[in-house]
Amino acid sequence: MNKLSLVELKANQKAKVVEILGGVGLKQRLLSLGIYPGRELTKVSNFALRGPVTVKVGRTTLALGYGMAQKILVEII
Amino acid sequence: MIKKIYLVGNPNVGKSVVFSRLTGVEVIASNYPGTTVEFTKGYLNLEGQNLEVIDLPGIYSLEPTSKAEEVAVKLLNELPKEQSIIINILDATNLERNLFLTLQLIEEGFRVVVCLNMCDDAKHRGIDIDVGKLENFLGVPVIATCAVTGLGIKNLIQRLKEAKPPSPKEKLTHQQRWQRIGEIVETVQHLSHRHHTLRELLEDISIRPLGGIFVSSVIIYLSFKLVRFLGETLINKIFDPFFFGIYKSLLINLSNFLGQKGLLHHILIGELIKGEIDFRQSLGLLTTAPYVEFAMVLPYVFAFYLVLGILEDIGFLPRFALLLDNLLHRLGLHGYAIIPVLLGLGCNVPGILATRILESKRERLIASTLISIGIPCVALQAMIFGILGKLGGFYVAGVYLVLFSLWLILGLILNTLLKGYSPELLIEIPPYRFPPFLVIFKKLYIRIKGFLFEALPIVFLGVLFVNILLYFGWFDLFTGLFSGLVKGLFGLPKEAVISLAVGFLRKDVAVGMLVPLNLTPKQLFISTCLLAISFPCMATFIVLWKELGFKDFLKATLIMVISGLIVGGVLNFFLH
Numbered sequence: 001m002n003k004l005s006l007v008e009l010k011a012n013q014k015a016k017v018v019e020i021l022g023g024v025g026l027k028q029r030l031l032s033l034g035i036y037p038g039r040e041l042t043k044v045s046n047f048a049l050r051g052p053v054t055v056k057v058g059r060t061t062l063a064l065g066y067g068m069a070q071k072i073l074v075e076i077i
Numbered sequence: 078m079i080k081k082i083y084l085v086g087n088p089n090v091g092k093s094v095v096f097s098r099l100t101g102v103e104v105i106a107s108n109y110p111g112t113t114v115e116f117t118k119g120y121l122n123l124e125g126q127n128l129e130v131i132d133l134p135g136i137y138s139l140e141p142t143s144k145a146e147e148v149a150v151k152l153l154n155e156l157p158k159e160q161s162i163i164i165n166i167l168d169a170t171n172l173e174r175n176l177f178l179t180l181q182l183i184e185e186g187f188r189v190v191v192c193l194n195m196c197d198d199a200k201h202r203g204i205d206i207d208v209g210k211l212e213n214f215l216g217v218p219v220i221a222t223c224a225v226t227g228l229g230i231k232n233l234i235q236r237l238k239e240a241k242p243p244s245p246k247e248k249l250t251h252q253q254r255w256q257r258i259g260e261i262v263e264t265v266q267h268l269s270h271r272h273h274t275l276r277e278l279l280e281d282i283s284i285r286p287l288g289g290i291f292v293s294s295v296i297i298y299l300s301f302k303l304v305r306f307l308g309e310t311l312i313n314k315i316f317d318p319f320f321f322g323i324y325k326s327l328l329i330n331l332s333n334f335l336g337q338k339g340l341l342h343h344i345l346i347g348e349l350i351k352g353e354i355d356f357r358q359s360l361g362l363l364t365t366a367p368y369v370e371f372a373m374v375l376p377y378v379f380a381f382y383l384v385l386g387i388l389e390d391i392g393f394l395p396r397f398a399l400l401l402d403n404l405l406h407r408l409g410l411h412g413y414a415i416i417p418v419l420l421g422l423g424c425n426v427p428g429i430l431a432t433r434i435l436e437s438k439r440e441r442l443i444a445s446t447l448i449s450i451g452i453p454c455v456a457l458q459a460m461i462f463g464i465l466g467k468l469g470g471f472y473v474a475g476v477y478l479v480l481f482s483l484w485l486i487l488g489l490i491l492n493t494l495l496k497g498y499s500p501e502l503l504i505e506i507p508p509y510r511f512p513p514f515l516v517i518f519k520k521l522y523i524r525i526k527g528f529l530f531e532a533l534p535i536v537f538l539g540v541l542f543v544n545i546l547l548y549f550g551w552f553d554l555f556t557g558l559f560s561g562l563v564k565g566l567f568g569l570p571k572e573a574v575i576s577l578a579v580g581f582l583r584k585d586v587a588v589g590m591l592v593p594l595n596l597t598p599k600q601l602f603i604s605t606c607l608l609a610i611s612f613p614c615m616a617t618f619i620v621l622w623k624e625l626g627f628k629d630f631l632k633a634t635l636i637m638v639i640s641g642l643i644v645g646g647v648l649n650f651f652l653h
Contacts, residue, residue: 011285025142029503031251032138034174038252045285051403052412052502054284059171061284063399065411065501 002076006053006069009043015074016040022071030072033062040077079162081129082121082237083153085182086166087175088135089392089507091194093117094224094516095166096132099234123237137174139181143436158187162240164233166192169199169206169221170508172266176258183217184248188240191219192233197226198510203271210265216243225513280509283396293397300388304380308459311376320356320372328354328363343548344541350593358593360547366540369460369589370533375525377459381423382524383517390512394419395504402502408488409443409495410435411502421448423455424528425617429624438629439497443488445621446633449613450640451484453584456532457609460588465605468598479606483644487636531616532583539582543575543590566642568649570594573604580608581615603648611641 009015017039020027030036034057044054044061046069053069055062064072084099086092100119117132133149141147153163165182167175172193182189193208212219218239222229249257282288328346335342337349346354347361356368388394394416402412414435421428425448432444453461453476465472492499546552552575560571567573572594580587587608591601613621622630 028138028140029142032140032142032177033503033505034177034255036252036255039255044281047286047289047399047403049403050406051286052399054399054506058173060174061280061506063284063395063402063412063502063504063506065402065406065503068501068503 003073004075006043006055006064006072006074007046007066009074009076011043011045013076014040014042015076017072017074019073020071021073022068026068026071034058034060035062035072041074078160079123079126079128080160081131081156082162082164084130084132084164084166085149085153085178086135087137087168087171087178088505090135090166090168090175091224092135092166093132094513095164095192095194095222095230096130097516097519098224098227098230100130121234123234136178138178139185143434153187158185159242161188162237163187163189164192164237165189166194169193169196170202170204172204172206173258173262176261177254179215180249180254180257183215183243184246186242186245188242189215189217190233190237190240191215191217192229193219193221194224196221196229197223198508201274202277203269205267205269207265207267211261214261214265225516276509284399284506289396289400293393293400296388296393297397300384304377304384305462307380307383308377308462311379312372316372316376320368325354325356331363340548344544347544348547357589360540360544360590360593362537362541362544365589366537366586369585370536373463373589374456374459374532374585375529377455377462378423378528379521379525381455382521382528385419385423386517386520386524387512388419390510390517392507392509395506398502398504399506405488406499407492408447408485409492409499410440410488411499413502413504414440414444417444418448418452421452421454422458423524425449425452425454425613426531426620428452429617429620432624436500437497439495440499442625442629442633443491443495445625446491446636447484447488449617449621449633450487450610450637451480453480453609454614457584457588460585461605461609464588464592465601468601472598472602475602476605476609479644479648480609483610483640487640491636532585535583535615536586539579539586542582543579543586546575566649567603567607567645569600569604570596573600576604577607577611581612581618584608584614599652602652603645606648607641607645610644611637613637 003018017035017037019037020030020035035041039057042056044056046053050066052063052065055064084092084096096117096119099121119130121128121130131152133152134146136146136149139150141150163182165179167179179189179191193206199206208219208221218236220229220233220236222233224230279292283292332342332346332349332354335346343361345361345363347359347364350358354364356364356372359365398412398415400412401415405412405414416434417428417431420431428448429445432441435441435444461473461476465476546555552572555578556571556574559574563569563571563574563577573591576587576590579590588605591604596604621633625633
């Protein structure tokens with residue numbers, strides 16, 4: 001299976017979260033917004049030059065900074 | 078035995094609108110997360126008992142991740158659980174994410190009543206929720222509402238007494254909780270396929286890079302045009318006709334009655350310019366003071382806050398934050414910092430207060446310093462347009478260009494010099510919603526009232542102060558001290574010192590005082606830039622001190638003084 005980060009995922013691709021690198025604080029924040037291992041999401045877009053990444057999780061649209069998006073590993077489904 | 082009612086919910090669920098429906102108290106309800114760091118209180122009469130209702134800042138879970146969320150969780154745990162009722166407000170268009178907090182609250186043993194808000198919007202989007210089934214799943218009352226129209230609010234109040242402490246439940250792990258939510262949503266929510274509406278299309282386009290830039294540019298351009306149009310129309314159609322038509326003739330009578338001279342005449346009417354009252358130059362308590370505030374500044378304050386209020390509530394700002402994230406990262410901030418900056422364009426005080434939504438101390442220092450230096454408040458901008466604008470739009474654009482460049486350069490420098498790193502953006506992008514006019518006008522009313530209460534006394538005192546200095550010819554004491562600096566470095570006449578000093582009281586009055594000096598365009602340009610950069614007004618000063626603490630406040634002040642000196646000097650030596 002191919003793990004890649006949210007940054008590498010392409011726009012409009014659907015994927016499943018496999019792992020979140022980073023501390024408890026980050027995991028907690030993402031979890032309360034509905035991003036956790038096993039969760040499916042769709043990438044909407046990313047902004048050039050290490051700009052933010054936007055994803056759709058359920059009916060929620062979220063924007064994440066580039067660094068944070070790098071720490072979220074997903075696999076394409 | 079019930080003492081308080083708490084309103085709890087995710088950001089952007091219309092919590093503040095429910096609050097004002099329940100209590101009838103005026104509150105500011107905004108579409109972006111984090112505005113209500115300070116909670117709002119009101120009262121609701123429930124069966125003869127006057128209960129305190131508290132509107133908590135939006136939270137996603139009971140584990141706080143920002144200052145605002147901390148406040149909310151702390152408040153919730155202030156009272157024993159039997160003594161409070163929680164109205165948990167949910168956005169029906171996003172049941173799944175909202176239920177996370179609901180389940181946590183029920184597990185913790187709070188008395189919960191669920192208010193399923195925005196039901197009308199859910200229907201438009203083809204979402205149908207079985208309220209009875211949801212009630213069975215949760216074991217607490219669930220009431221469908223549409224707070225914007227007031228639908229369901231009565232029902233909500235009636236059913237508050239049904240809130241009972243739920244039977245003890247085992248605590249789930251976060252993952253289990255999401256699983257449970259999945260099951261609930263599967264059963265109670267029915268989605269019917271709808272064609273994408275124009276609004277959904279716009280929502281989608283505005284979070285993609287090219288579409289986002291396009292949509293944002295259009296919105297910003299239109300907002301700017303609208304502010305100018307409204308401001309100018311108010312001035313030309315209402316305020317100027319009133320001042321020059323009706324008010325001036327009254328003043329002429331008064332002036333003649335007072336014999337056109339003497340201390341009292343000087344204080345009330347001011348100096349006659351070529352034998353006539355000149356609203357911009359006379360500097361009297363009844364002439365220049367009300368004219369500057371009401372006919373030059375107030376129309377723009379009204380226009381600006383009207384447009385800003387709409388921008389806040391339609392859900393534009395988070396999308397704008399997204400676009401600017403990249404740029405602001407280089408200044409040590411993240412995209413969300415654009416919200417305090419935009420507020421600062423109205424008045425620096427609420428702008429600096431709003432930096433509380435930023436996570437780290439470092440970010441708050443950078444943002445506050447940048448706001449107080451490079452962001453001119455609407456009062457100052459109105460005067461820049463009113464006075465510098467007469468020389469041509471080129472000069473006005475020049476001031477903005479100078480400020481914006483300084484803003485960028487300072488941000489880059491601060492980001493390099495200050496230890497630490499800039500945190501990452503993590504925000505929800507809410508759907509576009511058009512806010513009810515009632516909410517917009519209430520908010521506008523509160524802001525204008527606030528502006529008048531704060532600005533008017535200082536404007537009148539400021540004008541009085543300068544007026545008396547002029548009458549007794551005490552100018553020279555003041556100007557002598559700094560005239561070397563002002564003349565040598567900035568190329569300004571020594572009288573400009575007074576204007577710069579008055580800038581500490583009120584920027585608008587200060588710009589007005591440049592008029593009688595008959596400055597060259599270059600001098601007027603430089604002094605306007607200096608007024609914008611050098612020192613913020615007194616109110617901003619005090620807030621800066623309070624928010625940053627003394628040490629960081631000193632740093633910020635030092636940066637301001639240095640930037641003012643450098644920019645003034647550079648402009649003087651390089652402009653022709």
